[in-house]
Amino acid sequence: MAEKFLEKTYGCETPDATRAHYDRWAATYDAEIAENGYATPARCAGALARQLNDKSAPILDFGCGTGLSGVALAAQGFTCIDGIDPAAGMLAEAEKRGLYRKLIHIDPGSDLPGAPGSYAAIAAIGVIGVGAAPPEVMDQIAAALAPGGLLVFSFNDHALEDSDCAAKRDALLANGTMRKLEESYGDHLPGIGLNSSVYVFEKL
């Protein structure tokens, strides 16, 4: 039987441990996640499609993993998607899908590719919070968007309960960096009883 990784995700405490975790999980990630009914990518992609009419606009899939988020974006008609991720094993799986314009290996916390404003939207789907990227990446993402640029992201129940994640989300709104266009709460991984909130923010 294949080793299971999902529950171990929420115990990763450092960037190195997180990267090693996803590298070990890469080959079986899609199957284990599908078994648990991973619903957030389709919810995020649907939310972005409601807010961004130009489906040929460049989108950055931040923390693209094996590309399930890219698949959901492509299913909504988006045609120009770049992916970045610190786990080389996950990126190798994403490469096999043949749907990304570019896939880029990044160090956690490093600058995002391209000049500010290169992307009409940045998607961080299933990425921010306990077991993945820290909430500070939201500052980097906001800085990489031009005014009018969109951020679609999800917080699962663990991230919603994390005061640092909630504080970063709320600060971006309160300090006038971004405004909220959409928020909805629903299924994340119903197989383990986990929900998520999906948000679309616009850079001001």
Ligand SMILES: C[S@@+](CC[C@H](N)C(=O)[O-])C[C@H]1O[C@@H](n2cnc3c(N)ncnc32)[C@H](O)[C@@H]1O
């Ligand atoms: C749960 S997976 C989600 C992958 C994909 N977006 C999806 O929906 O299937 C989380 C991803 O975030 C990546 N990640 C972890 N820390 C990160 C960081 N600091 N910056 C960007 N990505 C990170 C992991 O390598 C992993 O591929």
